[in-house]
Amino acid sequence: xxxxxxxxxxxTIRATIDDxxxxxxxxxxxxxxxxxxxxxxxVWDDTSWWYPQLLAARVxxxxxxxxxxxxxxxxxxHLTAESSIARAPWSSWDRPRKQAVAPxxxxxxxxxxxxxxxxxxxxxxxxxxxxxxxSAEPSRIELLLAAESVGSLIAAELTFAGLPWDATLHxxxxxxxxxxxxxxxxxxxxxxxxxxxxxxxxxxxxANPDSPVELLKVLRGAGLNVASTxxxxxxxxEHPAIEPLLEYKKLSRLLTANGWAWLETWIVDGxxxxxxxxxxxxxxxxxxxxGGALQLPKQIRGAVVADPGWMFVVADASQLEPRIxxxxxxxxxxxxxxxxxxxxxxxxxxxAVDTREHAKLGMLGAMYGGTSGESGRMLPRLARAYxxxxxxxxxxxxxxxxxxxxxxxxxxxxxxxxxAWLQTQRDxxxxxxxxxxxxxxxxxxxxWGRFTRNFVVQGTAAEWALCWMAGIRQxxxxxxxxxxxxxxxxxxxxxxxxxxxxxxxxxSEEVARHLREAASAAGRLxxxxxxxxxxxxxxxxxxxGEAK
DNA sequence: GTACTGGGCCAC
DNA sequence: AAACGTGGCCCAGTAC
Numbered sequence: 001x002x003x004x005x006x007x008x009x010x011x012t013i014r015a016t017i018d019d020x021x022x023x024x025x026x027x028x029x030x031x032x033x034x035x036x037x038x039x040x041x042x043v044w045d046d047t048s049w050w051y052p053q054l055l056a057a058r059v060x061x062x063x064x065x066x067x068x069x070x071x072x073x074x075x076x077x078h079l080t081a082e083s084s085i086a087r088a089p090w091s092s093w094d095r096p097r098k099q100a101v102a103p104x105x106x107x108x109x110x111x112x113x114x115x116x117x118x119x120x121x122x123x124x125x126x127x128x129x130x131x132x133x134x135s136a137e138p139s140r141i142e143l144l145l146a147a148e149s150v151g152s153l154i155a156a157e158l159t160f161a162g163l164p165w166d167a168t169l170h171x172x173x174x175x176x177x178x179x180x181x182x183x184x185x186x187x188x189x190x191x192x193x194x195x196x197x198x199x200x201x202x203x204x205x206x207a208n209p210d211s212p213v214e215l216l217k218v219l220r221g222a223g224l225n226v227a228s229t230x231x232x233x234x235x236x237x238e239h240p241a242i243e244p245l246l247e248y249k250k251l252s253r254l255l256t257a258n259g260w261a262w263l264e265t266w267i268v269d270g271x272x273x274x275x276x277x278x279x280x281x282x283x284x285x286x287x288x289x290x291g292g293a294l295q296l297p298k299q300i301r302g303a304v305v306a307d308p309g310w311m312f313v314v315a316d317a318s319q320l321e322p323r324i325x326x327x328x329x330x331x332x333x334x335x336x337x338x339x340x341x342x343x344x345x346x347x348x349x350x351x352a353v354d355t356r357e358h359a360k361l362g363m364l365g366a367m368y369g370g371t372s373g374e375s376g377r378m379l380p381r382l383a384r385a386y387x388x389x390x391x392x393x394x395x396x397x398x399x400x401x402x403x404x405x406x407x408x409x410x411x412x413x414x415x416x417x418x419x420a421w422l423q424t425q426r427d428x429x430x431x432x433x434x435x436x437x438x439x440x441x442x443x444x445x446x447x448w449g450r451f452t453r454n455f456v457v458q459g460t461a462a463e464w465a466l467c468w469m470a471g472i473r474q475x476x477x478x479x480x481x482x483x484x485x486x487x488x489x490x491x492x493x494x495x496x497x498x499x500x501x502x503x504x505x506x507x508s509e510e511v512a513r514h515l516r517e518a519a520s521a522a523g524r525l526x527x528x529x530x531x532x533x534x535x536x537x538x539x540x541x542x543x544x545g546e547a548k
Numbered sequence: 549g550t551a552c553t554g555g556g557c558c559a560c
Numbered sequence: 561a562a563a564c565g566t567g568g569c570c571c572a573g574t575a576c
């Protein structure tokens with residue numbers, strides 16, 4: 001495969017094709033469009049700098065290698081711990097990405113850092129190749145780097161395409177729930193009504209529930225014995241103020257998080273274009289910035305409406321994390337519990353626990369490190385029925401408590417705790433330790449253990465999701481048969497274990513099949529030919545609100 | 549005015 | 561107010 005390394009240092013774009021001397025590139029978009037016919041691998045410092053401008057010029061690329069993202073993985077991976085990259089001092093390759101994409105798709109104009117001159121992409125690429133070649137398991141880390149890189153392409157394409165959003169419908173929804181849009185500094189009519197009821201119930205005519213501190217004082221003044229103003233605590237109390245207060249909070253949340261201001265800021269030309277940040281979470285999950293894309297409330301998903309003649313195919317991986325844990329640990333009993341369909345039902349059928357709800361609580365507790373309530377009570381039963389699976393997360397937790405690192409299936413490795421953490425451990429364990437410092441140290445160690453416990457599962461699930469999306473993208477490209485990607489079925493939204501594809505209505509059945517097949521393929525990529533099934537729930541809908 | 553923190557709640 | 565992981569983002573309140 002041809003490799004083309006692009007370099008934009010000094011304001012000039014140069015390209016190195018395989019090992020030939022580099023050439024100067026005049027027009028980037030036409031150069032890439034021309035060379036793309038050979039299906040090369042594009043190597044560049046940062047997809048979020050290069051790719052949005054290519055997409056804006058209607059140039060899509062098939063594959064790339066994002067040096068910054070891959071550097072971050074290689075820097076810490078236990079599979080490449082002996083490489084020059086892992087041993088090198090901190091450099092500009094270790095910085096977070098330098099470019100962000102505005103909602104409009106335009107690039108923000110950031111100043112180039114002064115030390116950019118040291119970022120020779122060709123040299124870095126060769127070092128990264130050497131790190132992979134010298135790895136104990138090159139195929140795993142290779143797959144991870146490929147998946148991370150294609151993820152960066154998908155992220156840019158998601159932003160470019162945008163999630164179809166009906167602003168008129170959203171406005172109607174807000175008006176129905178909150179009342180008509182109020183003037184500046186006013187509350188919507190329905191919120192104001194509820195506020196009056198709340199004030200009457202508390203006998204506090206000027207109480208402002210938007211201030212937690214003030215609200216707490218008012219609640220206590222009214223004789224309510226609460227330590228906070230949070231929902232879960234208020235729900236336990238009987239008082240005429242509780243109902244209007246919770247209702248007020250609900251409407252207030254809608255107004256502030258996804259109200260008219262959000263609509264005006266984030267919906268441009270009928271599309272929601274959040275900025276996706278691949279690798280933005282330590283575990284390898286994506287982050288997003290802008291518009292709260294990873295927390296679109298179910299309440300407003302009705303405003304996500306497909307274009308005329310188009311549909312959404314919405315797919316989410318069923319019980320992804322417990323299935324990942326089963327596959328990761330090779331626990332045949334747990335794999336068997338998930339083989340027939342609903343994994344939690346399978347756990348009940350095996351006799352390990354009595355109800356589906358208990359199975360779910362217990363598994364979540366095992367993966368998060370929960371100890372209290374039903375969740376904690378279920379753990380010993382699960383540990384008896386599934387010793388390898390539970391053993392894997394327990395081992396990860398113990399490693400974290402000792403300050404050690406853990407890794408995902410493909411070799412993404414957790415960070416080390418910082419110096420303050422280590423000092424607290426020494427303070428709690430040394431000769432000068434007191435019961436108080438020992439307690440603090442234990443609590444802190446357990447907390448880091450919960451992090452590493454979750455890291456292996458969440459991080460491997462993120463790897464599965466990347467492989468799934470890469471497979472989806474590849475299949476949809478074939479389906480597009482040469483059309484520009486947004487003129488055919490294409491991804492428009494992603495959140496951890498769920499994707500939305502926007503497609504012409506007559507493609508929806510084929511798309512659904514591709515989503516399922518890509519899920520199985522992702523399982524095989526991570527866990528080999530005998531991987532357990534990764535079922536997906538698929539819904540074909542006109543509006544996102546109809547899914548699930 | 550900006551920067552930061554805590555409380556709270558949304559998502560997976 | 562957390563318990564029990566990963567996040568983003570809003571508001572109030574405070575420091576500067």
